[in-house]
Amino acid sequence: MTLQTSTERLLLSGITKEYPGCRANDAIDLRVNAGETHALLGENGAGKSTLMKIIYGVVRPDAGTICWQGKEVQITGPAHARQLGIGMVFQHFSLFETLTVAENIALSLPPQESKDMEALSQRIREISEHYGMALDPDRHVHTLSVGAQQRVEIVRCLLQDIKLLILDEPTSVLTPQEVTDLFRTLKTLASEGVSILFISHKLDEVTELCNAATILRNGQVTGSCNPQEVTGEDIARMMVGDDTPLNQDYEKTEGGDISLAVEALTFRPEDPFGVSLEGLNLNVRSGEILGIAGVAGNGQDELCALLSGEEIAESGRISLLGDEITRLLPEARREKGFAFVPEERLGRGAVPNMSLVDNSLLSASHRGLKKKGWINYSKVRDYALNVIDKYNVKCANEDAQAKSLSGGNLQKFIIGREIEQQPKLLVCSHPTWGVDIGAAILIRHALIALRDQGAAIVVVSEDIDELYQICDRIGAICDGKLSPFKATNEVGIETLGRWMAGQFEEHHAAEAANA
């Protein structure tokens, strides 16, 4: 169990930060004690990131004070923060893929410490072993799994005399096994008196790990609690407010006729870091949601691109409702009832600098929005307004640039834009990744409603809980190969974990034949 001390390490009072058009932080008070694992919870846009950036010195507050170990300080920048003993692991890593682990770490150290690479490698080994995060300092970063890359980031923080470690959604990229390892490390750190600020959307993780929590909503603190003493439901309630329905159990279905059939699909990507797909077989029935679990970079992107028509398979066959679509262009597939929500929202699913009206046209043009090469803008506007209204997209108006929306709101817009095309087959990549609880509930609801209308849906996700919640059949992808797919309630979490790690070869041939 973690050490409980009452020594105050960090005290924020009245922190306020205003951006044009929004007050990201509004008089926030936060107290983190030594050895405390403190969760910072809130929906997207609640102000968590801004607060973290203020503590790490990236952003300066407009008002308020920061007390560090009892003394008031002005944190002038990340270097100053590190000097004080504050380390931060961002959601997106800042590592050079072509350099080794030790070289990457040396880059962030003061010059005098990084001169002796031998000694540095030795220290990296010692520290990583001490905290149970095996790391080889001589490995090149691009050969590491995402989990190992995260360990590099953490070790980089631990090399200095660290007193507060900030982690921004650290588990969103990890397998369940890697999450367990990470938590073990964090508990060791806490027992040694390091304070941890833990940002997450996943309440079960917070209740497992943290012994204090602060909840933000709209830039204000709306509650604080000890997650050990309250239920996940209580916390969720504080996050979303009183009027949003929380978790819901959706009924599983068997589905109808086969809608999407993929046979012996083979693909070799031009990108040297891409994943080859070898003889994939997959059937999706109308009226069912099929979930594909897997750690990022195991061929999900390639499979989605082949289904959407952005890439064309080398061999094999894809058919939708009996029509072969293997070589059709994306627009032709859409006309046959295909829709796709890509993983990247900004910069693929939506054009950042274009308005929501223009972004509606990106994939929905075949819904009567254009005629003989001319665009009917009044219909496009109606389409956008309908999506904004129906999916509760928060935006200035329909002419707002896509990049001005928060991640969750943009995702609601994209999902809405695709679903309103009334597709026969919807492929969704990471539908609720990094999206706040309120938006995630709405999105899952919309997917279930679409399923109940008889559409076939494929959900590719790393969020296992979500897959279990909404999918009727589930399987995994690993290293460009698909595991068997079975009814969700027949697949235990351990089995799925094994499949995600690629341990399904022996059954695979037989299962594929049955599918």
Added chain:
Amino acid sequence: MLKLEKRQSDSRLMAYLSPVIAIVATLISGSLLFLFLGHNPGEALHTFFITPLQDVYGWTELGIKVAPLVLCAMGLTLCYRAQIWNIGAEGQFIMGALGGGYCALQFLDAESSWVLVPILLAGMASGLAWGGIAALLKTRFNANEILTTIMLNYIALNLLLWAVHGPLKDPSGFNFPESAMFADAALLPLFNESYRLNISILFALFFLVVIWTLMARSWVGYQIHVMGEDAKAAKYAGFNSKVLTWVVLLACGALAGLAGVSEVTGPIGQVVPQLSPGYGYAAIIVVFLGRMHPVGILLASMLLALTFMGGEMVQIQMSLPKSLTGLFQGMLLFFLLAADLLIGYRVVFQPTSSRA
């Protein structure tokens, strides 16, 4: 300490204000320059920007220069919307003049103005072909269009020099590197015999409206826009970027070619080595100064046309070098690009703290 902070959404006000800032900054720098050269800045600026437009003749001369600028700028707008950085309007302009001029020289005793139709088409086709080379290099070999179009400009210029020193040289022209004068029927009709202004300004206005409509309302215009903003989104939507690259480069080539052939069948009336004072390059500035908006492009074309006339005026009246034209154009672009930073960012004042 001044610091740049990213705006949440691009500032629409700054997008329109930035050209104004650039023009004001250019005028200030220009004044300092004149002062440094030992001239009264007020008088010099007056000579540069006001004197050329003090009579009807001045305005008609302005129109002659606005026409090629607008044509080239509309073609470039298409390219830049798609983020195809075509610097080659100058070469396409020259090829249009050369191809059209060659055609005109085949009809030296023409009497009907219908002869203009094949001449103009030949000019457009030549420019289009020149744009097509860049498109081929881009789509087939992935060659950077900035480099290829600049190189093609020099090739076009040297082709022109070779032609006027060789095959197109007027046999009875006392060995001057010029072609014969075109037949009167092969010249663009004038509005009024006292002025040089011809119907090329109508071509310019026509294509201004056509390209604007295409960009604002057509599906292909939308595709071009998406491709320029976000290549991955264009791929997601299924737009064919190779086809779009061909479309914009060919269209720009044809428009610049029309501008070129209109120049030789207009004010010049023959093929000469100095066909263009740099319309193709100035049009690049027009596009950015005009915010890729048709009204803006028309106004910016007038300003840039004025810099050509102002340069000549200060040369005549104050014996200052004509290259001041290029200097003013350069300063405009320089200040514009700098001011454009303020569209996406804002300047905030942050008091420096005592701690480093």
